[in-house]
Amino acid sequence: MAALFKLALLVLVAVALFGGLAVGGVYVLGDQRLNRRVAVPDESVAVPMDLASAHRGQHLASAVALCVDCHGPNLAGRVVFDQRGLGRIVAPNLTRGRGGIGASDSDADMLRAIRHGVDRTGRQLLIMPSDNYTRLSDADVGAIIDYIRSVPSIDTSLPSTEILALGKIRFATGQLALLPSANIDHFAPRLAPPAPALTADYGSYLAEIAGCATCHGPGLSGLGGWSEADFLRLMRTGTRPDGRVLSTSMPWPYFAQMSEDELRAIWRYLDKLSR
Ligand code: HEC
Ligand code: HEC
Incomplete structure (x- = not known):
């Protein structure tokens, strides 16, 4: 009986030890990845100060x-x-x-x-x-x-x-x-940005910077199929066509400050995606 008890104890200690080692290992891995240094290209842009x-x-x-x-x-x-x-x-x-x-x-x-x-x-x-x-x-x-x-x-x-x-x-x-x-693919060639205009292309640029896909998923599924007027009202006031006001987990109070043309460009992009 005593031998069996000792064995059980030994197994427990071994499991705890291995468990501890595994957790310790994961911790070290996390720590290393957080502190890893990465190389990025040297870039410069004009800061016009006007x-x-x-x-x-x-x-x-x-x-x-x-x-x-x-x-x-x-x-x-x-x-x-x-x-x-x-x-x-x-x-x-x-x-x-x-x-x-x-x-x-x-x-x-x-x-x-x-x-x-x-x-x-x-x-x-x-x-x-x-x-x-x-x-x-x-x-x-x-x-x-x-x-x-x-x-x-x-x-x-x-x-x-x-x-x-x-x-x-x-x-x-x-x-x-x-x-x-x-x-980020830091060394990817930098493509020419779309000109600010009422185009789906410029809308995709704004949507990317605004992080729509971070919350709505890469395909932005479910965001198409709105009429332009309904979409503008939603982005301006948070109000859906059925009258419900969205929570601010959708950051619409910020987006409400976009210009009419910016919002319409985003709408064109969403509309194109849903076709
Ligand atoms: C989701 C929150 C968030 C948003 C949005 C955000 N930042 Fe940051 N930013 C941070 C945090 C957190 C840090 C510090 C991170 C760290 O030290 O690891 C940081 C760091 C920085 C730094 C300092 C880098 C350094 O030298 O140490 C700059 C500059 C900066 N942000 C600019 C911006 C600008 C400009 C924007 C918008 C285009 C922006 N951030 C949007 C959270 C944010
Ligand atoms: C920080 C996360 C976040 C970001 C960024 C974000 N959204 Fe949302 N969005 C939400 C959430 C959460 C809801 C649902 C809120 C609710 O039901 O009260 C929502 C709802 C919506 C709806 C209404 C959908 C429906 O059927 O009612 C639209 C349209 C929408 N977002 C468009 C956008 C667009 C366009 C962008 C980028 C310009 C964007 N969102 C960025 C989180 C986000």
Whole structure:
């Protein structure tokens, strides 16, 4: 009996040990993947530092790319994710104020962060949706940087980003998506962006930057088949044809600030997809 008990105990200890090793291994894997450095091409764009461009950048950052949703309406940053046991993710203050990265980041650093989701050391940025921004035209990304440069300095003392052991394990096992930048083919040839116009092509460009597919799936299925008027009303007021107002888990209050032509271009794209 005692021998059997000892054996059972031994098996238990072995299982616990192997289990511990496996969990430890997954943790190390997650940690390594989060800290892996990736190479991206050296790019540069013109940042014209003029009012029209800063204005265009503000529009894109607020109504289309939704930078302000994470970095805050005045770009002073905020805690975007905070879950007990998993960790905390902070979207940094982008202004030149104390605690902000505006003074230390060069235009090239910002460009790399926006279009590739990588910081100056090659570390992939957590949850920043650069996979939606990688197609941004030189003019548009230049305008966004121009806008960041133009906002007033704000001093902040935000807590730091920290992914805890369980967060790393969930990440390594695919239960927590943290690195949008891993979806980007960084060295893919850069295609000429479509001209801003009332075309399905330009609509697809806007829809990509707005991240419609992140939430609605790659084919945007179910979004076609609307009349243009119904679609415009939905994007402007969140109201469906049956009168129901959508929750803000659909970020329509931001999209409502798009211009009529931008919304109509997106409609043309959705309409084309559904044919
Ligand atoms: C879903 C939330 C989210 C959105 C939307 C978002 N960001 Fe970020 N951004 C972050 C987080 C979080 C970080 C810090 C990530 C890290 O350090 O791992 C970050 C980092 C940055 C950085 C700093 C890179 C560095 O040098 O360390 C810049 C610049 C930046 N974002 C600009 C933008 C711009 C411009 C947009 C819109 C085009 C945008 N972000 C949209 C969450 C977001
Ligand atoms: C952050 C996630 C998210 C993003 C980004 C997003 N949506 Fe949505 N969308 C939702 C959710 C969630 C709903 C359903 C909300 C509800 O039923 O209250 C929705 C609903 C809709 C509907 C109504 C569907 C129906 O049958 O009622 C349309 C149309 C739509 N979205 C279009 C878009 C377009 C176009 C874009 C990009 C410009 C977009 N969405 C971006 C989350 C998102």
